[in-house]
Amino acid sequence: MSLHLHGSNTEPQSDGYPTDTFTPGQTYVYNFNNNQEASTLWYHDHALGITGLNVLAGLAGVYLIRDIDDPIGGNGPLNLPSGEPYEIPLVLQDRKFNPDGSIYHPKGWESELIGDVATVNGKAWPNLKVDRTLYRFRIVNGSSDRTYNLKLSSKQPIIQIGTDGGMLNAPVPLSSLLLSPGERADVLIDFSKNLPGEKIVIQNDAVSPFPFGRGNFFPQPPLPEIMQFTVNAGAAAPKVIPQKLRLHKPLIKPIAIPPVRQRFLTLVETIIENKLVVVLQNYVYWDEAEQYPELRERPKVDTVEQWNIINLQPVAHPIHLHLVFFQILNRQKLDTAQYLRAYFATGPRKVRMHHTPPGGSTVPANYPPPDPAPFAIGPARLPAPNEAGWKDTVLVYPGEVTRLIVPFGAQAAPNLPFGNSFTGRYVWHCHMISHEDNEMMLPYEVVA
Ligand SMILES: [Cu+2]
Structure with a gap:
């Protein structure tokens, strides 16, 4: 195994690099200096090719960082719930079980491992008894491959206050919360207006793999219910929700420093005889990018770059960069047929390492991929408020x-x-673990 503290601004030797592994009986000491804003982090295995198995076996947990606005023990200036009973982490993981009750894990590779049972903090379809007051939930999508679109059966809002990297500027009330694997949401739910005995279900209406599924050819079960709240008897104790969430910290504004460079990065897959065999980034294999620096991204430390991630596949992919927090600039639709024509015109490229399967000594396109801007359709869309x-x-x-x-x-x-400026090797990858475990991950290197 190799442990990654997801969202941590960590030195490279403590980041859970996929080949920095240790085996049963061995020890590996990780150093986390926690030099960053309060946020909802989580830790999980990151060993090369077996991350899915190790996460399924249980290595996944929540790691909260506190700061002056959101101190340990509560009573901070935001007056938010802190600690039990009114602040509770919820780690969502869909699972499949064998008839004997053991956890199902595929023998071979499946392009997506989608469960038909919702577990929250390791318990199937749990119920939580809640008082008639304000609760704070740190929701982590710790699922292998399932994206959720969460809503409450009572139609009351989910009020998001924080993202992966800490507090938003102001609360965002949501009728539904979209959360892909690896993403976190710090949310408030106000039960003060619910009646004693009322049952409220967290529902999910996202199709897997998100957003369209892979068709009848490979149907995946829906997972319409995740967990339930039952409201306790007792007087309502409403609490004020702060309208400003960053008191001792600067408001989040778009980074004004122009990027020193643009990178164009693609998400692609290889289909052989109607079977999906591998998912790749940039048509580059992990071991090629390990071996050849010219096949990996090498940003200079303490610079701002713009990463343009081009998805040429029918599935949405949650892309995770280790070490850093970023801002979403925008999203834009592409004429992918035209883009692919331009992309394939750069290739084919001879693969430098031996791969069987999928056999074949070439990939259809060269590295790096071209700029997709000429193939954009319609206006760029700003990120959602949350x-x-x-x-x-x-x-x-x-x-x-x-x-x-x-x-x-x-x-x-x-x-x-x-607060850190580390150099060294890290990774960027798809956080659908079945993809990450089958080549949808590349090393990158921060250089001096
Ligand atoms: Cu993926």
Whole structure:
């Protein structure tokens, strides 16, 4: 195994690099200096090729960082619930079980591992008894491959106050909360107006794999119910929700420093005889990018870059960058047929390492991919209000480019939510673990 503290601004040797593994009986000491804003982090295994198995076996947990606005023990200036009983982490993981009750894990590779049972903090379809007051939930999508669109059966809002990287500027009331694997949401739910005995279900109406499924050819079960709240008897104790969430911290504004460079990065898959065999980034294999620096991204420390992630597949992929928090600049639809024509015109490229399967000594396109801007359709869309904070994981929709502004170090721009400027090797990858475990992950390197 290799442990990754997801969302942590960590030195490379403590980041859970996929080959920095240790085996049963061995020890590995990780150093987390927590030099970053209060936020909902989570830790999970990251060992090369077996992350899905290890996360399924249980290695996933929540890690909360507190700060002056949101101190440990509560009583901070925001007056938000802190700690039990009114602040509760909810780790969502869909699972499949064998007839004997053991957890199902596929023998071979499945393009997506989608469960038909909702577990929350390891318990199937749980019920939580709640008082008639304000609750704070740190929701983590710890599922292998399932994206959720969560809503409450009572139709009351889910009020999002924080993203992956910390507090938003102001609360965002949501009728539904979209959360892809790896993403976190710090949310409030006000039960003060609910009646004693009332039952409220967290529902989910997202199709898997998000957003369209893979058709009848490979149907996946829906998961319409996640967990239930039952409201306790007793007097209502309403609480005021702060309208300003960043008191001792600068408001989040778009990074004003122009990017020193643009990178164009693609999400692609290889289908052989109607079977999906591998999912890739940039048509580059992990071990090729390990071996050859010219096949990996090498941002300079303390600079701002723009990463343009182009999804050429029918599935939305949650893309996660280790080490940093970024801002979503925008998303834009593409004429993917025309873009692919231009992209394939750069290739084919000879693969430098031996891969069987999928056999074949070439991939259809060269590296790096071309700029998709000439193939854009319609206007670019700004991120949703609940995405307009610091993010480390972003959902990249099919047939679109998602543009990110990424500071690679604490000195890259003013008012960043993290304090370190590390150099060294990290990874960026799809957070659908079945994809990450089958080549949808590449090393990148922050250089001096
Ligand atoms: Cu993916």
